Structures are given as C-alpha cells and as structure tokens.
Amino acid sequence: MAEQKVKAGLDGVIATETDISFLDVENEEIVIKGYDLIELAEKKNYLDLVHLLYEGSLPDQQGRLSIESDLKREYALPEHFFELFSKLPKETHAMDAMRTGISALAGYDPNIDDRSAAANKEKALKVLAKIPNIVANSYHTLQGDQPVAANPDLPYSSNFLYMITGKEPSNLEAETFDQLLMVYSEHEMPNSTFTARVIASTNSDIYGAMTGAIASLKGPLHGGANEAVMHMLLEGETVEGLTTLMHEKLRNKERIMGFGHRVYMKKMDPRAMLMKKALHKLAVEQGREDLYEMCERGEDIIREEKGLYPNLDYYAAPVYYLLNIPIPLYTPIFFAARVVGLGAHVIEQHDNNRLYRPRVHYTGPRGLHP
Ligand SMILES: CC(=O)SCCNC(=O)CCNC(=O)[C@H](O)C(C)(C)COP(=O)(O)OP(=O)(O)OC[C@H]1O[C@@H](n2cnc3c(N)ncnc32)[C@H](O)[C@@H]1OP(=O)(O)O
Numbered sequence: 001m002a003e004q005k006v007k008a009g010l011d012g013v014i015a016t017e018t019d020i021s022f023l024d025v026e027n028e029e030i031v032i033k034g035y036d037l038i039e040l041a042e043k044k045n046y047l048d049l050v051h052l053l054y055e056g057s058l059p060d061q062q063g064r065l066s067i068e069s070d071l072k073r074e075y076a077l078p079e080h081f082f083e084l085f086s087k088l089p090k091e092t093h094a095m096d097a098m099r100t101g102i103s104a105l106a107g108y109d110p111n112i113d114d115r116s117a118a119a120n121k122e123k124a125l126k127v128l129a130k131i132p133n134i135v136a137n138s139y140h141t142l143q144g145d146q147p148v149a150a151n152p153d154l155p156y157s158s159n160f161l162y163m164i165t166g167k168e169p170s171n172l173e174a175e176t177f178d179q180l181l182m183v184y185s186e187h188e189m190p191n192s193t194f195t196a197r198v199i200a201s202t203n204s205d206i207y208g209a210m211t212g213a214i215a216s217l218k219g220p221l222h223g224g225a226n227e228a229v230m231h232m233l234l235e236g237e238t239v240e241g242l243t244t245l246m247h248e249k250l251r252n253k254e255r256i257m258g259f260g261h262r263v264y265m266k267k268m269d270p271r272a273m274l275m276k277k278a279l280h281k282l283a284v285e286q287g288r289e290d291l292y293e294m295c296e297r298g299e300d301i302i303r304e305e306k307g308l309y310p311n312l313d314y315y316a317a318p319v320y321y322l323l324n325i326p327i328p329l330y331t332p333i334f335f336a337a338r339v340v341g342l343g344a345h346v347i348e349q350h351d352n353n354r355l356y357r358p359r360v361h362y363t364g365p366r367g368l369h370p
C-alpha cells in the first residue's frame, strides 16, 4: 500500500460527496442546498428548512402548513414509552435519556429494514415530530415532574419551547427559539454527522445512526460545549468576574469552551454572529444587558489573548438561558434541531452507499511470538 500521510482527526480530509451543505470558509457562507443558512434563518423558519432538505425547495404557505400538520399527527409517543425514563437512575444525563428514547423508537417501526429514500424520509420526519416530546418529557420525568402534553395549536417550534418550560412563549421568545433551531439544523460534516454516516454505511438503520450521533454530540469538544459555556458564564457572574475567570483558565492552559472550530478557527462562526444579535434583543427586552456585556467581554479577551473566535455554542448558551431552558437540555436541543440534517445525510448515504472502512498507519511491534 502506498505510504499516505496521516491527518490527525482527519483534518481537511474529504469524506464524501454531498449536495446537502458546504462550509464555504472563504466567502463566510454556510451553504444549505444552495442557500445561505444565515439568510434563511433571518427570513424563513425552521419548517421551511425541513421542507428544503426533504423536498428540495422552499415551500409556499400551503407546503409549510402541510409539513406542520404531518408532524403534528406524529407528536404522540408509543404507549407506556415514559415508563422507560421513569426506570432510569435520576442522575441520568438528559443526552443519555434522549439517546435511550431515540434508540427505543426503532423497536416500534415495522418497516425498520426499509432503507429506501421514501422510507428514510418518513422515519426522519417521525423522529422530528417526536423529539420535542422525548427531550422535554424524559427530562420532566427524570426530575420527578409531570410530563407536559403537546399543544397542537402552537407552531412546531413554539410548542417545543412550551413543552420544555410549560409556559407559552412570547413572540420574541418563539422567533428566537425557531432561529436557534435553524442555526443548529445542519453543518456539513461535523463529528456527529460523520458518525451517523459511518453507521448508515453498514446498511444499519436511521435510529442506530442517530443514536450514535447523539453519543458523539454529547462530548464537550462538540455539542456539550454549550452547557459548559453557561456554567462558565454563571461562575463568572459579572464582567469583572468573567475577566478574572478567563485569565485564570488561560494561565492554567485550559480550553475555553465555546471558542475555536475545526473549520472556522480564525474567523467567527457566522451562526455565532446571528445568535449574538438574538442575545442582544432578548437581553434588552429582559433588562439583562449585563449578560450581553459579559459575553462580549469574554469574546474580546479570547480574541486578544488567543486569537480565537466564538463558535455557535458560545452565544447560543446565554440565549437558551434567557429562554428559561434548563442547562442540561442545551445539548439535547442542539441534537433535536440537527435531526433534520442528520436524516438528510442518512438518506444520501443509503442512496449511494459504500461501506466506510479506512486503513491505519501501524506503529506497533512486529514479529513477536507467544
Ligand atoms: C457547535 C459546535 O459543536 S462547535 C465546537 C464546540 N466545542 C467547543 O467549543 C470546545 C472548545 N473548542 C475546542 O476544543 C476546539 O477549538 C475544537 C475541538 C472545536 C476544534 O479543535 P481542533 O480543530 O481539533 O483544534 P485543536 O484542538 O488541534 O487546537 C488547535 C490549537 O488551538 C488551541 N485551541 C483550540 N480551541 C481552543 C479553545 N477553545 N481554548 C483554548 N485553546 C484552544 C489548541 O490548544 C491548539 O493549540 P496548540 O496548537 O498550541 O496546541
């Protein structure tokens, strides 16, 4: 085998062809099916994006309503599903509870072995319909609280937020949460999407691919960073407190959560810029400009000291916070928003499949005998 250079972490390696999305770093654009994600997030809503990824075009009003009513028909979970969560240890992390829920859905799918594009699309939309219920109510159950039933009169994303907080969101809260789902929806080939595609490439099913993706996303180098960011902001408490804390972390050579990105690294994540604006609006409405100022100061310190820029998780975390979302649900919501992108990747993988099976550069001993 010809000698190849190992790229640690597969940095820069092209893993597949796709027509779903692309990070155009030069032009600072996250391309989703030809559209700029940020422009979509400013002008359209989450279900438009779902339609774009599954039908290949942005919907008219009728198309959007039709996808919404299809989802609403599938909101309910199988009977006794919550007994599963009530039997888990109370300490179970919300990501692990959600992972159990998604994995369990497989057993209820009579067409589990149908990997056609049509069947996969149906399965992905079912997961999308049920995931607010799984995220919110696995959490409530583990907290010893009553589940919150879906309110079918609310739009999809408002209902998701309502099921988490138990309170109907204001217009600004609903708009912000919808935008949050959009910016998290799809992002080319992060570790979790790669994981899902690797699993799908064995011709395994979409539930397995998504279950694996959840495990990947839980890690603090990936989705788990948003929770860590909020703990850091709360520990900092004030602009001065955060300044001291960040300098201390830098002195101790700790990684600062919410900064840096494999693909952007020396540029600010465009999604973080949008969430920064959303944070400002919410902070002004709630008289929490102090939180905004603290985040901005943190951004300046890490740029000046390390030349690193915020990624999406840095500005999404305080947005979640002002939306009254419990911290353990930040990463599950990231995953819930990403279901739409992951589903599209599994469909694409199964449609044109070749098993992922790379090789290694062996550095161990040879010629030993027992
Ligand atoms: C929505 C998302 O999932 S975005 C990612 C969320 N994750 C985080 O916010 C976790 C914090 N960030 C990180 O750990 C990294 O920036 C990652 C994992 C996201 C990307 O990492 P990689 O591309 O593998 O870069 P790598 O880890 O090799 O870092 C390169 C250099 O930058 C430094 N660096 C990168 N990110 C950070 C950070 N957040 N804090 C401090 N230093 C950092 C590394 O220490 C390293 O320095 P060195 O060359 O002197 O050793």
Ligand SMILES: O=C([O-])CC(=O)C(=O)O
Pocket (backbone or CB within 6 Å): 184, 186, 187, 189, 190, 191, 222, 261, 262, 263, 311, 312
């Ligand atoms: O792209 C990545 O590596 C991580 C990320 O920002 C995401 O999944 O949204």
